[in-house]
Amino acid sequence: MNDRFLRALARQPVDRTPIWIMRQAGRYLPEYRATRERAGDFLTLCKTPELACEVTLQPLARFPLDAAIVFSDILTIPDAMGLGLSLEEGVGPRFARPVRSRAAIRALAVPDPETDLRYVTDTVRLVKSELNNRVPLIGFAGSPWTLATYMVEGQSSRDFAIIKKLAYAEPGDLHVLLNTLSNAITLYLRAQIAAGADAIMIFDTWGGALSSAAYRSFSLDYMAKIVHDLKGTGIPIIVFTKGGGQWLESIAALGCAAVGLDWSTDIAKARSRVGDTVALQGNLDPAVMLTTPEIVAQHAREVLDAFGPGPGHIFNLGHGITPQVPPENVAALVETVHEYSRRYHQHAS
Amino acid sequence: MNDRFLRALARQPVDRTPIWIMRQAGRYLPEYRATRERAGDFLTLCKTPELACEVTLQPLARFPLDAAIVFSDILTIPDAMGLGLSLEEGVGPRFARPVRSRAAIRALAVPDPETDLRYVTDTVRLVKSELNNRVPLIGFAGSPWTLATYMVEGQSSRDFAIIKKLAYAEPGDLHVLLNTLSNAITLYLRAQIAAGADAIMIFDTWGGALSSAAYRSFSLDYMAKIVHDLKGTGIPIIVFTKGGGQWLESIAALGCAAVGLDWSTDIAKARSRVGDTVALQGNLDPAVMLTTPEIVAQHAREVLDAFGPGPGHIFNLGHGITPQVPPENVAALVETVHEYSRRYHQHAS
Numbered sequence: 001m002n003d004r005f006l007r008a009l010a011r012q013p014v015d016r017t018p019i020w021i022m023r024q025a026g027r028y029l030p031e032y033r034a035t036r037e038r039a040g041d042f043l044t045l046c047k048t049p050e051l052a053c054e055v056t057l058q059p060l061a062r063f064p065l066d067a068a069i070v071f072s073d074i075l076t077i078p079d080a081m082g083l084g085l086s087l088e089e090g091v092g093p094r095f096a097r098p099v100r101s102r103a104a105i106r107a108l109a110v111p112d113p114e115t116d117l118r119y120v121t122d123t124v125r126l127v128k129s130e131l132n133n134r135v136p137l138i139g140f141a142g143s144p145w146t147l148a149t150y151m152v153e154g155q156s157s158r159d160f161a162i163i164k165k166l167a168y169a170e171p172g173d174l175h176v177l178l179n180t181l182s183n184a185i186t187l188y189l190r191a192q193i194a195a196g197a198d199a200i201m202i203f204d205t206w207g208g209a210l211s212s213a214a215y216r217s218f219s220l221d222y223m224a225k226i227v228h229d230l231k232g233t234g235i236p237i238i239v240f241t242k243g244g245g246q247w248l249e250s251i252a253a254l255g256c257a258a259v260g261l262d263w264s265t266d267i268a269k270a271r272s273r274v275g276d277t278v279a280l281q282g283n284l285d286p287a288v289m290l291t292t293p294e295i296v297a298q299h300a301r302e303v304l305d306a307f308g309p310g311p312g313h314i315f316n317l318g319h320g321i322t323p324q325v326p327p328e329n330v331a332a333l334v335e336t337v338h339e340y341s342r343r344y345h346q347h348a349s
Numbered sequence: 350m351n352d353r354f355l356r357a358l359a360r361q362p363v364d365r366t367p368i369w370i371m372r373q374a375g376r377y378l379p380e381y382r383a384t385r386e387r388a389g390d391f392l393t394l395c396k397t398p399e400l401a402c403e404v405t406l407q408p409l410a411r412f413p414l415d416a417a418i419v420f421s422d423i424l425t426i427p428d429a430m431g432l433g434l435s436l437e438e439g440v441g442p443r444f445a446r447p448v449r450s451r452a453a454i455r456a457l458a459v460p461d462p463e464t465d466l467r468y469v470t471d472t473v474r475l476v477k478s479e480l481n482n483r484v485p486l487i488g489f490a491g492s493p494w495t496l497a498t499y500m501v502e503g504q505s506s507r508d509f510a511i512i513k514k515l516a517y518a519e520p521g522d523l524h525v526l527l528n529t530l531s532n533a534i535t536l537y538l539r540a541q542i543a544a545g546a547d548a549i550m551i552f553d554t555w556g557g558a559l560s561s562a563a564y565r566s567f568s569l570d571y572m573a574k575i576v577h578d579l580k581g582t583g584i585p586i587i588v589f590t591k592g593g594g595q596w597l598e599s600i601a602a603l604g605c606a607a608v609g610l611d612w613s614t615d616i617a618k619a620r621s622r623v624g625d626t627v628a629l630q631g632n633l634d635p636a637v638m639l640t641t642p643e644i645v646a647q648h649a650r651e652v653l654d655a656f657g658p659g660p661g662h663i664f665n666l667g668h669g670i671t672p673q674v675p676p677e678n679v680a681a682l683v684e685t686v687h688e689y690s691r692r693y694h695q696h697a698s
Contacts, residue, residue: 164637168637210613214634215613264560285560286508288513290514290517
């Protein structure tokens with residue numbers, strides 16, 4: 001297996017900086033759009049293992065990426081809890097039955113991954129078999145706080161007024177919800193690991209909307225619990241809080257193998273702040289990908305220079321790749337990272 | 350005059366921590382909604398000095414706030430540049446003629462504040478006269494980068510794809526736009542000062558969307574230029590970059606009197622990072638205001654405790670107050686800040 005990604009997660013020497021891209025299977029690829037067209041809609045694509053496997057592998061056929069990530073969505077868990085998920089283009093996710101009362105929170109049951117979310121573990125098994133150990137496979141879940149925001153707000157939000165009112169006025173109720181979600185996420189990730197995932201990523205997309213104290217109480221502590229509960233699996237975990245640049249030290253201390261950085265954080269400063277306690281993943285501004293291969297290459301070199309020599313860097317964007325990105329810019333990115341980074345790994349085996 | 354606010358900006362001793370609230374004249378007040386109804390729409394309200402003055406003074410009649418802020422909008426400058434501003438409820442601001450080409454950028458003229466934006470300086474003069482020196486009056490503008498985002502995108506944006514593509518692919522064009530805006534903002538703020546503003550706030554609402562390097566190049570450097578150009582007026586300036594918690598030291602170093610903090614930053618850590626080089630303004634999570642007077646009071650005390658003893662703190666929310674806030678919660682906030690903060694100013698005259 002090409003194990004650059006796993007070696008970098010363990011902060012072991014590598015020959016080149018590994019790279020994968022958040023949402024690497026996605027709308028910027030014409031072959032993805034074709035498969036999605038065949039599926040009919042996004043949720044059917046997620047829920048059909050053959051098609052989900054197909055799109056998972058598409059970017060690897062085009063680009064020499066160092067990891068695959070199972071094609072799925074962070075909202076599979078609340079969907080399995082019966083909230084009635086719909087995902088419309090341009091509208092974003094919506095739940096028909098948002099969770100707005102103490103009774104609704106207490107009524108939530110923890111899904112059984114191998115029955116209620118079987119389509120995900122089946123996809124993991126299928127991808128794992130198709131990959132034939134070429135590169136490692138990443139499984140993932142949303143963080144408890146991030147899932148809770150969608151479940152309580154019922155959709156994407158700008159100011160999170162409903163869930164924050166709950167957090168400040170009835171924190172006990174929110175803690176019940178976050179505990180249920182933590183249990184569900186731990187089981188779900190454990191099932192993905194059993195099905196073959198070689199690494200795990202936790203997406204805390206909305207942790208950055210919280211105050212420093214509320215972040216610790218409502219997001220970080222629950223991610224720490226999940227990481228702790230999965231410790232025995234030996235599988236490395238990447239924790240990514242978008243907008244969490246101020247809290248890097250706390251995230252690094254929760255026991256994960258790597259911290260994902262969004263593009264707002266200077267990766268050189270991040271490295272000096274967390275030292276060699278964790279690997280760092282990131283963090284090119286996804287908007288750079290909208291330009292030209294030359295500009296992409298230049299900015300990729302700047303990120304590599306900022307991280308500097310030595311192991312412990314997994315190159316990625318600072319957030320998901322967007323639909324308007326020309327695929328040739330992705331080719332330029334991957335090639336630049338692999339070629340230019342060699343100078344920083346000269347003593348590797 | 351109640352000069353607590355100006356004394357705190359100068360980091361001089363005060364008897365109580367001063368407080369004002371971003372968007373303190375706004376939809377959460379029934380008297381504001383009545384005046385706005387009379388005006389017909391938001392822009393007419395901004396552009397009619399008698400009505401803008403009326404709503405500026407409304408929150409001061411209700412609450413013993415320590416400063417007034419002129420009622421206006423950050424988009425008055427691009428509107429005066431001829432971009433065709435409309436502000437619809439629930440939709441947000443829109444420009445009929447966004448700036449999308451090099452030619453369009455070069456064609457932009459710097460508005461003359463005393464003719465093209467006369468309604469703003471007239472409002473400042475009127476408010477200043479009506480205030481009769483009871484409390485200081487704050488004038489304001491958006492930052493060059495923040496105005497540019499609306500002008501180029503044509504509306505609010507989640508990922509700023511259009512302006513960021515411009516920033517990465519044609520930075521020279523964006524710098525021309527930012528220079529024009531800096532000139533316009535400096536003239537505009539100078540006119541507000543001449544009309545009677547006692548302090549100035551620069552709202553960099555979208556600086557936090559940038560990478561660390563891009564923030565310096567496209568937002569911070571231009572705010573530094575404006576602050577430098579206004580130095581001779583002797584008027585204190587507050588700089589607020591929402592999402593700028595990672596860059597506090599750089600913001601504090603640009604020559605402003607105070608740094609505005611959003612709610613994501615721990616104000617105790619912020620104080621230890623910037624030392625006594627600037628005052629700090631903030632930073633209660635606006636969502637706390639949606640709860641009850643008791644919960645508001647508790648969280649306000651936590652912010653005051655976190656800042657701790659001594660001068661240099663101006664209490665505020667971490668962002669604007671929202672329309673659903675019960676006015677009695679604002680009363681509880683102002684009273685708590687004034688009463689509870691006395692313990693931290695016991696050696697003041």
